Amino acid sequence: MGFTPFIFPFAELEVGQHLYWQLGNIRIHGQVFLTSWLLIGALLTLVVVGTKKMERDPKGVQNLLEFLWDYIRDLARTQIGEKVYRDWMPFIGTLFLFIFVSNWGGALVPWRLIRLPSGELGAPTADINTTVALALLVSLSYFYAGLSNKGLRYFEYYVHPTPIMLPFKIVEDFTKPLSLSFRLFGNILADELVVAVLVFLVPLVLPVPVMFLGLFTSAIQALIFATLAAYYIGEAVEEHH
């Protein structure tokens, strides 16, 4: 594309390029780690600074964090149920906040100002490895939740309400992480690509509404991921009678 400056003079677009780091036998996507660390750092800083001086009168950052806490608590409570939601609230909250900050951080921070040797910085959730890791964590969590709450009786869930459900429920255990990871990955990557392509074609004005739409869908995706994770955990700990 560099050879066609008169047709596409404004920007370049590259997909599938990564900043590889070699770690033993594993090649890892360095740009994902860089943005993740930065965004996790920002999130931790916000939370630590915001809760450093707690006051009775919630002001500023403390108020925002308490609002988020309330929000996550309500989400976890409605999905998991009154009995065990407290055990899982930190997990759900971490998922929601990390995904939300990743999505918005990827969309709002002008990462492209920094040029990497290969690939480009962006939302960590636009990389399939991140979302698969998160989805597998959710799978582990709901298995752990079910087994720790009900012991081996957890497996009654597979034949509930009739044994005919057994194959479907087994398949579900595979489709759950699959759908979780692909939904998040696909949405965020598509959003980034749409913006990139638009910038590539019409550099000004037109990308702005699409970017706002992207912000909206990223927020929704974070909410969907957290809600589904909580729902799966709630399904695993639910008592069948």
Added chain:
Amino acid sequence: MTSSIFLATQGFGLNLNLFETNVLNLAVVIFGLYKFLPNFLGGILERRRSGILADLKDAEDRLNEATNSLAKAREELASAEQKASKIRSDCKVRAEAIRLESEKRTVEEMARVKQGAASDLNAEAARVSNELRKEAAKLAIEKALAKLPSKLDDSAQSKFLSQSINNMGKD
């Protein structure tokens, strides 16, 4: 294509191309968020804060109220206790008075009964001595009557009569 990738692998650096980096659109988006998000989120947060403050104030008011009524109840309890102890001491005083009174009355009654007994005894003695006197007088009269016919004759009678007449004249 190959040359651009080759150029891109030169190392870390800054890309200051306005269009490639999409900085202008980002600036617009961030400005828009900065303009509208505080209004939207700030309203929610402010409502939450005022709700919490109102709740806190409500709770504090109720605490004050409860503290006040507790103090009032304590005061009432103290006054009731005082009243009770007063009643108790009054009762003691009254009981003592009643005891003394009844003791006095008993003593008086005993004295009266003793006196009554003594006066009864005196009256009986008087009655008995009266009776004895009457008896003695009766016996004397009977004796005199028994003696009288032998001693009384005409001369003596007339002597007696004249003596009586004389006596009447002296009177």
